[in-house]
Amino acid sequence: MRRYLLFLLTVLPILLIVLPAGIVLYFSPNASVAVPAQSEQGTTASTAPQPEVKVYRSEKQKTETIPLERYIEGVVAAEMPAEFELEALKAQALAARTYIVRRLAEGKFEDVPQGAEVLDTVQHQKYLDDEELKAIWKENYDVKRERIRQAVKGTAGMIVTFEGKPIDATFFSTSNGFTENANEYWNQSIPYLRSVASPWDRESPKYQAVTEMSLADFEQKLGVSLDAQAISTGTFYSVIERTTGNRVGRVQIGNKDFTGKEVREKLGLNSTAFAMTLKNNSLQITTQGYGHGVGMSQWGANGMAKEGKRAEQIIKYFYQGVSLEDYHKILPS
Template sequence: MKEKLRMILAVAGIFLLLPLLLTVFLSGREALRIKKQWNMESVLPMLMCREIPWEYEEEMKKVQAVLTRSSLYLRIEEEGMDGEAWEKLWKEAKAAQRQKGYQQAYRSMEAAVKETEGEMLFYQSKVCEGVFHRISSGATRDGLEVFGKMEKGYLLSVDSNWDMYGDGYLSGHYFSEEALREQLEKAYPGLVFTEEPLEKQINMHKRDKVGYILSLTVGNKTISGEEFRQLLELPSSNFTMQAADRKIRFLCKGQGHGLGLSQYGGNVLAKEGKSYQEILRYYFPECEVKTKKS
């Protein structure tokens, strides 16, 4: 009787495991892991490990959890996120795992995700992108001024003057005239320079109200400040330019695009005892933090 019962249980177990075994056989063990773990909440801690300094305050990590979740939600809505897309995201998120202290950092990010489970940033009853940067120039930027689009109206300019005391707030970046000219000509085929000194052919003619360059002319071409700073790998498009000894220096304020949350500023507020909800309300005064109803 016992043998018969064991046989019945074994056969039942095989039938229960059959879909699992077929998945492994047809797609490999990696696909099995993906199918088991792919959901928004499970991937958030890994994404956060790439996006925020690990030593930041716990309340600031909760802020980041809300913002990262909001952006990921919109990405899923836009792209559909099939298995291949999830796998790509997973591989990108795993990049930080080789760093010392990762496991401890991961646990703290995981705790922040659990504390804010399902919470996202809403503007006019819709989930909006969780926009952030590392350090502002002393105030965040106005989204409507930068993009000219009403849907970016939730990105308001707010004071963040404590950022000016942060490490990396002010930084100088030097290029030889020859190297800079070569880099620009390579990026923009057809770019025409005159015989004038190069610094006279880079004109920053439009800034926003907090000092970030909206557009500039390089030779005969007009480009955005963000495009220029990404091309030269500058930390910010809030910069001035000086020339000396055949070198050109870009003196930058802040780190990142300057829109939305200043992570450094948010961490200062967290150290002062502000909750993650209060920090989000400060940097996104037009938005609400809530859980999306299905």
């Protein structure tokens, strides 16, 4: 009886402290993405050293070989503001790692200089090294660099897959309130790249913009000649079709038909969500959103993170029907 009483007096108080703490930690909204056991460097402990990425540095005009996880840090730092929520930065790390693992697994490098595997520009993924980041971040370098490292380490080794294969993890800055179906921008149906609502993007400074140009420039860039009456009545263009994401699918300008993508590219617009008005013989084009609109919206990801969503939830919202897996199953070291 005395032993039993001693057990209750010593063990029970400890259990009353430890168990609630464990429950809170388990259900915390800030819990990391589930990843394999890691070393202090963030690499997967059960595998050989991480692969390396041959990055062509455009300004230096040379190829540098960079450990994969270090490369991901440079991409996240270049592609997303370090001030964003940590779970948004983690989602960006997952997308960036998925992109490069998919590219390395496919082994198709015809679009880069010989000996390289990826460019450091937005043609693939933007990448910045430490010296470049120090020049940009200045006195904030240490704080921002640690934040990026934390996001990458918190997702180390994980990529986004669909039916066991790395996805085409496209992302962009800001939507017009909806992401876009892949087939309505690239004419290629991709099951996980489907339109979803993204109301958080209204917080983005790039949510709306106005571009002005002369009618002469407008006609020259599109290769059209506008009728004087159509100009005077404001009927020089007409939207024929809208996409699922409420962007311009097809539009008639003068006597020609264009896709929204064609108009965006020819005029250098922020997005395919646009409207046009004439003022004093000058054209004003109002756009909503910034980027192609397919895949993960970065400002949408940040908005979701502010509401307490984890990186995995963000990823599975913007990429439909996907899973998270260890990339070593796909790309052995």
